[in-house]
Amino acid sequence: GDSVTQMEGPVTLSEEAFLTINCTYTATGYPSLFWYVQYPGEGLQLLLKATKADDKGSNKGFEATYRKETTSFHLEKGSVQVSDSAVYFCALNNAGNMLTFGGGTRLMVKP
């Protein structure tokens, strides 16, 4: 079946550092890929998405590129802020109604 693997956290960075959170997936066909963010005490919010190979999703300074050859969708941001501290989830949808989530990666940004 489909699966999503994320790097384990927590990831601790200083403000203005470069962020990469790795995400790889296993799926047949051509899934859509998503990054969701969960701030403390809240539900998940869609951060960005990509629906086909080589698409780049971007939002709030975050980017991720759908790489079919490496089955990856790594999340990047050039300069993180304290307000980016949250848990980040990679997910895929493979032509159905359901999302398959990775385990989540906690990001902590220190001033």
Add this chain to the structure above:
Amino acid sequence: NAGVTQTPKFQVLKTGQSMTLQCAQDMNHNSMYWYRQDPGMGLRLIYYSASEGTTDKGEVPNGYNVSRLNKREFSLRLESAAPSQTSVYFCASSVPPPSQEQYFGPGTRLTVT
């Protein structure tokens, strides 16, 4: 536009008690979902409803029942709560294909003692 709403926000139950978690969406989405999130873990799907009048089991359905009351509302019932059901419960609804993105409610934090 409220999006996805859930009630209650917090609940404490004793083992064996029952309760219903309520969820409603105002985005006219066909599909709705119930997840649970345990500490240090990702989200696990309990049940989903692809459209009004249909429900299907997800990854962890045991101990739960659901009702898709109408297009807006999707409730989750615990008939006899157990400590293993202590968790945060999220409801979601989704945009139809090809977008398929899901919108989540704020969650219900349930403790079973």
